[in-house]
Amino acid sequence: MLKSLTPERSGGFLPLEHYAAIGEGRSVALIGADGSIDWWCAPDMDSPPLFNRLHDADGGRFSLSPTQPFSIERQYCEDSNVLETIFITETGTARVTESINSGAGGRLPWCELARRIEGLSGFVDFEIVISPICAQGEVRRVNHPNAAIRYIGDLTTTFCHPDAVSIVEDADKITRARYNAEAGSRVCIAYLVADKVPLAIPSLSEIDARIDFSNDEWRRWSQKLSYEGPFRSDFVRCALSLKFLLYSKTGAIAAAATSGLPERIGGDKNYDYRYAWIRDAAYTIKAFLRAGALSEAIAAFGWLIRTIDEDGPTPSVVYTLSGGEVPDEEIIKVPGYKGSTPVRTGNRAKSQVQLSCYGDLLETAALFADMGHVLDPATARLVERLANQVVDRWQEKDSGLWELEEQQHYTFSKIGCWLALDRAARLARGGHIGGDADRWETESRNIRDWIDANCWSQHRGAYTFFAGTEKLDAALLLTTRFGFEHEDRLRRTRDAIHQELAVGPLLYRYSGASEEEGAFVACSCWLVEAFAFLGNVDQADELLRDLLKPLGNNFGILPEQIDPSSGAGLGNLPQGLSHLTLLHAIYSLQENQ
Numbered sequence: 001m002l003k004s005l006t007p008e009r010s011g012g013f014l015p016l017e018h019y020a021a022i023g024e025g026r027s028v029a030l031i032g033a034d035g036s037i038d039w040w041c042a043p044d045m046d047s048p049p050l051f052n053r054l055h056d057a058d059g060g061r062f063s064l065s066p067t068q069p070f071s072i073e074r075q076y077c078e079d080s081n082v083l084e085t086i087f088i089t090e091t092g093t094a095r096v097t098e099s100i101n102s103g104a105g106g107r108l109p110w111c112e113l114a115r116r117i118e119g120l121s122g123f124v125d126f127e128i129v130i131s132p133i134c135a136q137g138e139v140r141r142v143n144h145p146n147a148a149i150r151y152i153g154d155l156t157t158t159f160c161h162p163d164a165v166s167i168v169e170d171a172d173k174i175t176r177a178r179y180n181a182e183a184g185s186r187v188c189i190a191y192l193v194a195d196k197v198p199l200a201i202p203s204l205s206e207i208d209a210r211i212d213f214s215n216d217e218w219r220r221w222s223q224k225l226s227y228e229g230p231f232r233s234d235f236v237r238c239a240l241s242l243k244f245l246l247y248s249k250t251g252a253i254a255a256a257a258t259s260g261l262p263e264r265i266g267g268d269k270n271y272d273y274r275y276a277w278i279r280d281a282a283y284t285i286k287a288f289l290r291a292g293a294l295s296e297a298i299a300a301f302g303w304l305i306r307t308i309d310e311d312g313p314t315p316s317v318v319y320t321l322s323g324g325e326v327p328d329e330e331i332i333k334v335p336g337y338k339g340s341t342p343v344r345t346g347n348r349a350k351s352q353v354q355l356s357c358y359g360d361l362l363e364t365a366a367l368f369a370d371m372g373h374v375l376d377p378a379t380a381r382l383v384e385r386l387a388n389q390v391v392d393r394w395q396e397k398d399s400g401l402w403e404l405e406e407q408q409h410y411t412f413s414k415i416g417c418w419l420a421l422d423r424a425a426r427l428a429r430g431g432h433i434g435g436d437a438d439r440w441e442t443e444s445r446n447i448r449d450w451i452d453a454n455c456w457s458q459h460r461g462a463y464t465f466f467a468g469t470e471k472l473d474a475a476l477l478l479t480t481r482f483g484f485e486h487e488d489r490l491r492r493t494r495d496a497i498h499q500e501l502a503v504g505p506l507l508y509r510y511s512g513a514s515e516e517e518g519a520f521v522a523c524s525c526w527l528v529e530a531f532a533f534l535g536n537v538d539q540a541d542e543l544l545r546d547l548l549k550p551l552g553n554n555f556g557i558l559p560e561q562i563d564p565s566s567g568a569g570l571g572n573l574p575q576g577l578s579h580l581t582l583l584h585a586i587y588s589l590q591e592n593q
Helices: 204-222 232-243 278-291 294-311 356-370 377-393 411-429 437-454 474-481 489-501 521-533 537-552 576-591
Strands: 002-005 019-023 028-032 036-041 049-052 061-066 071-076 083-088 092-100 111-131 139-143 148-152 155-160 166-170 175-182 186-195 330-332 343-345
Touching: 019 092, 028 092, 092 175, 092 204, 111 204, 175 186, 186 204, 204 232, 232 278, 232 576, 278 294, 278 356, 278 576, 294 356, 294 377, 356 377, 356 411, 377 411, 377 437, 411 437, 411 474, 474 489, 474 521, 489 521, 521 537, 521 576, 537 576
Parallel strands: none
Antiparallel strands: 002 071, 019 028, 028 036, 036 049, 036 061, 061 111, 071 083, 083 092, 092 111, 111 175, 111 186, 139 148, 148 155, 155 186, 166 175, 330 343
16 A cells, blocks of 8 residues: 555656556556546557646646645555545545446446545545547537537547536536545546447446446456465566556557656657567566466467468567557657657667567467467467578577667577577477477577677676677576576676666666666566576575565556666556566566575
8 A cells, every 4th residue: 555645746747656557458547646647548558648647747637636735545456456545635535446447248348437436534625627638639529418528539538427526617628527525425437438439328327336346357367366475465466567468459468558758857768668569478478377367378479479470471579559560650749758858659669670589489489388288280380480580590680679779799689599499499399389409409509609609708707788798788687597507607697787787676777778767677577587596596585575665666557667766767657577577576486496
């Protein structure tokens, strides 16, 4: 629980760690500690935003806040993604329960953002403001015979409320209302969105009941997760946050639910992460498999295989959530979070080469087979084809895991190629795929020899960022789980990275990164894994406990990065890579006891 926080906006912006999230597998809304929904892309995660106060202090919002000064206590319902906030004022207390609802058949044909208000003691006077932005198109308010409607481009939207909620202003682009929550009172309000289909107008009692139904569904899902260790509560919250990013319409996994949030305040690294990266999808599938969330793993793996198979001879780095080509990068004319510009949509990584993706894909297939599942013929053929591509391509330069403009022989990329062929040979020898296991095994040894000859620094006593440099790369910590360790080289690399790139339990991505961005949450989790997989489980346990302290500042909704000096969140959120690596870090302690 987040206790007795008095939310304050600086220049109109809340700290990123003061946001919670709600979602239903199609869209994700971010709710500030002051009761303002400042981000919601509807009907889909990758739609233009309806509410966008993250990029513009005067941007669109759906706020529900007391008119008096207040503090809050906030928590998710147990094992659920339904959010509860208690507002505390001088005159009384009230509880707000919030959900993007699901129905008995799963995702509803419309988006249903519901907020239940209950008076607990005294009275709390609330102001409600709904101010959508016109990123979807022109905003038109219409007094329809059945409801007050706003058309926003092709979207049909309405604000559902009982008579007890008094409308103060209802113009084209803004609705203001008031509600006095007295002890024992209870009302439900909701914002409904339909995209190019008729909009159903359910009763408020139905909407209210679906809050409880959605809560029960989240709990049923989380209670089936397989982890029962000492970090159970952190594990469940992390898995629930990761579930936000599984796009239920296709099975794609979004890298994050937001766009354009800065990796450094005032900096220009403000990217759109509402797309599906092969790397993140593969890591997430492995996390779901380990957690016992088999349906989600199958859906995501199936989407990944189909998308790559249909794309062409070689896989792209990143796809849209529907499996298409990512649009070209564009600049959006908004002030940016705390003045951080430019704010981008699209992503230029779509044109890059990342050879480590081959390792991600083939290790996922190998893990799937190792757990007793069956690769279908189409998947087996694709895996064989990708393995043969690695033989032909591993000596190329690429942009590396970190998608840098400078192409190099990145060490992590080469180890990814070694991993791909090592797993391909194992799959072939186990009868899961066809192909020449001897050829793949021989070439994997050639790759390892090349890495040792070109990417090992005697001076640093470590593998370096890329061939010919003395810089270090924290991504190499991830390789400790691959079985690449020999001659104590990964252990020595881990120690060098820990010494140079760590600030307490937090890690920067690579040498020099501290000058341009915050510490990278995933790298901190990989450090925990590196200690666990290399036999130092007690140190890994201690490091994880230290890491959970700054991560706990973010209410279970992890950003991409954290400023080590202040603990402030940076980058897009909820960030899939942060959540899935924390899941793997927790599992690494259990696996290496």
